[in-house]
Amino acid sequence: MDALVETRSLRVALVGVPNCGKTALFNRLTGSRQKVANYPGVTVERREGERIGDDGRVLRVLDLPGTYSLHPTTLDEAITRDVLLGRLAGVPAPELVVCVVDAVHLPIGLRLALEVKRLGLPMVLALNRMDVARRRGVGIRVEQLAAALGVPVVPTVAVRRGGADALIGILDPARWPQGAPVAAVGAQIGAAEAERLQHDMRALLAASGYSPPRDNPWFARIDALLLQPFAGLLALLAILFVMFQAVFSWAQAPMDWIEAGMAALGDLVATHMPPGPVADLLVQGVIGGAGTVLVFLPQIVILFFFILALEDSGYLPRAAYLLDRLMGFVGLSGRAFIPLLSSHACAIPGIMATRTIPNWRDRLTTIMIAPLMTCSARLPVYLLLIGALIPAHKVGPFNLQGLVMFILYAIGILSGVLVSFVVKQFGGARQYSPLMLELPDYQWPNAANLLLGLWERVKIFLSRVGGIILALMIVLWILSTWPAPPEGATGPAIQYSLAGRLGAMLEHVFAPLGFNWQISIALVPGLAAREVAVGALGTVYAMSAAGDDLAAQLQPVIAGSWSLATGLSLMAWYIFAPQCLSTLAVVKRETNSWRYPLIMAGYLFALAYLAAFITFRVASAWG
Amino acid sequence: MAVVTSLRESASLDAGRHSDESLVARLRDLGFVPGARCEVVARMWLGGDPIAVRIAGSTFALRRAEAAAVQVQMAPAQAAGRESLTQPGTSAAAA
Amino acid sequence: MAQLLIVAIIGTWAALFAAWKLMPARSRLRLLLALDGWAAARPKLSAWRTRSLKPRIARAAGGGCDGCAAHDTAHRPR
Numbered sequence: 001m002d003a004l005v006e007t008r009s010l011r012v013a014l015v016g017v018p019n020c021g022k023t024a025l026f027n028r029l030t031g032s033r034q035k036v037a038n039y040p041g042v043t044v045e046r047r048e049g050e051r052i053g054d055d056g057r058v059l060r061v062l063d064l065p066g067t068y069s070l071h072p073t074t075l076d077e078a079i080t081r082d083v084l085l086g087r088l089a090g091v092p093a094p095e096l097v098v099c100v101v102d103a104v105h106l107p108i109g110l111r112l113a114l115e116v117k118r119l120g121l122p123m124v125l126a127l128n129r130m131d132v133a134r135r136r137g138v139g140i141r142v143e144q145l146a147a148a149l150g151v152p153v154v155p156t157v158a159v160r161r162g163g164a165d166a167l168i169g170i171l172d173p174a175r176w177p178q179g180a181p182v183a184a185v186g187a188q189i190g191a192a193e194a195e196r197l198q199h200d201m202r203a204l205l206a207a208s209g210y211s212p213p214r215d216n217p218w219f220a221r222i223d224a225l226l227l228q229p230f231a232g233l234l235a236l237l238a239i240l241f242v243m244f245q246a247v248f249s250w251a252q253a254p255m256d257w258i259e260a261g262m263a264a265l266g267d268l269v270a271t272h273m274p275p276g277p278v279a280d281l282l283v284q285g286v287i288g289g290a291g292t293v294l295v296f297l298p299q300i301v302i303l304f305f306f307i308l309a310l311e312d313s314g315y316l317p318r319a320a321y322l323l324d325r326l327m328g329f330v331g332l333s334g335r336a337f338i339p340l341l342s343s344h345a346c347a348i349p350g351i352m353a354t355r356t357i358p359n360w361r362d363r364l365t366t367i368m369i370a371p372l373m374t375c376s377a378r379l380p381v382y383l384l385l386i387g388a389l390i391p392a393h394k395v396g397p398f399n400l401q402g403l404v405m406f407i408l409y410a411i412g413i414l415s416g417v418l419v420s421f422v423v424k425q426f427g428g429a430r431q432y433s434p435l436m437l438e439l440p441d442y443q444w445p446n447a448a449n450l451l452l453g454l455w456e457r458v459k460i461f462l463s464r465v466g467g468i469i470l471a472l473m474i475v476l477w478i479l480s481t482w483p484a485p486p487e488g489a490t491g492p493a494i495q496y497s498l499a500g501r502l503g504a505m506l507e508h509v510f511a512p513l514g515f516n517w518q519i520s521i522a523l524v525p526g527l528a529a530r531e532v533a534v535g536a537l538g539t540v541y542a543m544s545a546a547g548d549d550l551a552a553q554l555q556p557v558i559a560g561s562w563s564l565a566t567g568l569s570l571m572a573w574y575i576f577a578p579q580c581l582s583t584l585a586v587v588k589r590e591t592n593s594w595r596y597p598l599i600m601a602g603y604l605f606a607l608a609y610l611a612a613f614i615t616f617r618v619a620s621a622w623g
Numbered sequence: 624m625a626v627v628t629s630l631r632e633s634a635s636l637d638a639g640r641h642s643d644e645s646l647v648a649r650l651r652d653l654g655f656v657p658g659a660r661c662e663v664v665a666r667m668w669l670g671g672d673p674i675a676v677r678i679a680g681s682t683f684a685l686r687r688a689e690a691a692a693v694q695v696q697m698a699p700a701q702a703a704g705r706e707s708l709t710q711p712g713t714s715a716a717a718a
Numbered sequence: 719m720a721q722l723l724i725v726a727i728i729g730t731w732a733a734l735f736a737a738w739k740l741m742p743a744r745s746r747l748r749l750l751l752a753l754d755g756w757a758a759a760r761p762k763l764s765a766w767r768t769r770s771l772k773p774r775i776a777r778a779a780g781g782g783c784d785g786c787a788a789h790d791t792a793h794r795p796r
Contacts, residue, residue: 069649108652111654215680223665321665334673334684434686435689436653
């Protein structure tokens with residue numbers, strides 16, 4: 001059975017320079033739901049997909065990290081080379097290579113194609129973005145190019161439906177002979193070899209009647225503004241600021257609907273089910289716990305809309321350019337910007353994206369500060385606290401709530417800067433590593449890609465709410481219900497339960513920070529995943545009050561029972577606390593040692609405790 | 624607008640900071656080869672670090688240390704002479 | 719009493735599920751492989767083993783972070 005499958009399948013690898021639309025082509029080929037981004041180095045993971053070829057065989061497509069040549073400078077690029085050479089353990093060499101070349105930037109892609117061709121693997125050249133190339137007046141005679149290069153050349157448009165059909169039809173190594181025997185690939189490219197490559201490339205360009213693209217005058221005009229030091233930095237700041245304002249102002253209406261829906265659902269269950277533990281579990285644990293997290297869906301959608309649109313438009317590497325010098329002062333590379341921005345969505349993809357940083361020292365520093373960036377799991381917590389404790393005043397043209405959110409993000413970033421500065425001061429000599437970042441052409445974000453990316457985020461969020469968060473909420477509800485209070489007890493029932501006792505113990509630890517026992521309980525499941533704490537607070541408060549329908553109205557409860565100092569202190573705690581087991585696990589995997597995740601957890605807990613303590617003391621003193 | 628004349632091997636790079644030939648090889652991969660026309664389209668802060676260089680239809684962000692390895696000759700209309708991409712005067716005129 | 723039983727069952731399931739999701743990827747894979755070895759000796763389980771267990775192992779071995787669906791590659795090929 002297995003042997004039969006093997007003979008009917010074909011291992012295909014996609015190779016190309018960064019920004020050539022390789023990942024979009026991969027999505028088109030495999031139908032895999034993935035993010036298409038526009039900055040160098042998004043493809044840091046091994047991505048494999050399958051599809052059935054025209055002849056019925058299974059194509060196993062591997063999307064290799066983008067690289068400019070087979071002489072790597074980063075871990076990513078080394079992976080591409082090693083896979084192609086069959087050197088990477090556990091990954092068999094591909095049987096067919098699809099070299100993806102951006103037709104708009106033909107020379108740079110052809111150079112890589114020539115290098116890959118020398119490996120002697122059966123190869124097809126996919127001339128991607130042919131539509132844009134034609135529009136920009138690029139002249140390429142496809143047949144002549146194929147004849148001169150000696151491999152099939154297929155025009156593709158990865159972002160269009162059916163744009164890769166011609167490519168699929170041709171993916172069959174039996175249709176052309178093997179190339180020349182494998183050339184030796186050394187660590188360094190020799191000058192003579194480079195010269196020959198250059199010569200071959202010029203010959204190819206001449207043979208195919210290549211004429212370069214017209215420059216789009218708008219790109220130059222936009223860059224003149226966005227790359228100008230002061231205007232550019234102002235624009236970057238403005239973009240980030242608008243993003244966080246939008247998260248608050250656009251999301252209000254849908255959030256109200258969800259909240260109202262949750263309250264109605266709770267009532268419905270309460271009135272139609274026989275009263276007892278099961279109904280209580282549903283109303284308090286499930287709807288009151290997991291439902292409280294669900295409310296933040298609109299805000300998360302809006303945040304990701306901005307991040308995905310910025311990625312797709314080609315702006316992000318420009319932000320890296322603007323910030324390179326500033327980041328250099330504190331010992332980071334401009335290249336660290338993209339992993340750190342990804343960390344604002346989730347530290348895990350951010351930490352994995354650090355593989356595009358060539359220098360180990362820079363990479364380690366970036367990994368260590370990635371969890372300080374405000375990830376989306378912190379959003380529900382911040383949103384809850386800000387909504388409950390910060391009035392929605394107008395401060396000039398701005399909303400005070402949006403302003404506080406912006407400040408929280410800024411503190412996250414600034415603390416990352418400070419930490420890396422300290423590392424720079426005390427971490428010994430640092431080897432220089434180059435920036436060399438491509439600033440790709442601007443493009444309108446592709447609506448289909450954008451929607452796909454947003455849908456992905458919604459799915460991830462909902463599956464977390466419906467999965468791990470729901471499960472933890474149920475466990476927490478049970479822990480906070482039993483044992484039942486003794487006869488004649490006066491306090492809320494939860495105080496007598498297991499969770500209540502645990503909270504009372506933790507309160508001693510957290511009291512100096514102004515945390516009450518409810519917060520202390522909520523922090524326990526919040527250690528596993530940050531946003532769970534919101535659901536936990538929902539559950540705890542739903543049960544600590546006497547039967548009122550509080551689940552859907554956590555914010556007013558918090559507004560009524562917490563001091564501002566407590567709220568601010570909890571925010572400060574959340575900026576730093578390493579409350580995400582998955583992140584620590586990924587750091588362990590990426591650094592291949594327990595040392596760094598332990599250091600990370602230690603320093604983050606220390607910072608969190610210190611920051612929350614100071615915040616609470618200062619805020620209390622001011623009243 | 625300027626034309627690349629050669630890539631200086633590691634000698635020109637800040638001594639001791641970068642002994643890496645891979646830098647020059649990578650610049651070559653990006654299209655910085657003799658005869659290519661390039662232009663500095665943006666520079667950061669006063670000294671210009673990093674700079675954005677347009678070459679063969681693509682734009683790249685380079686730091687001074689990297690750009691210093693690229694020897695250019697100004698297009699005929701401007702001052703002639705072999706100079707580095709980052710030297711004031713040449714690059715300012717190019718931009 | 720029946721209600722308490724239902725709550726106990728739901729609670730046990732939730733605790734196991736949460737533990738499973740929060741488990742480091744490597745231990746999860748090890749557990750799956752152990753389960754696979756155990757099921758291999760039982761012919762009755764062979765259908766379940768190929769249908770449900772094998773794809774799970776493939777996914778768990780394929781990398782990606784634990785608990786984060788962003789890197790889940792569970793999509794069926796077309």
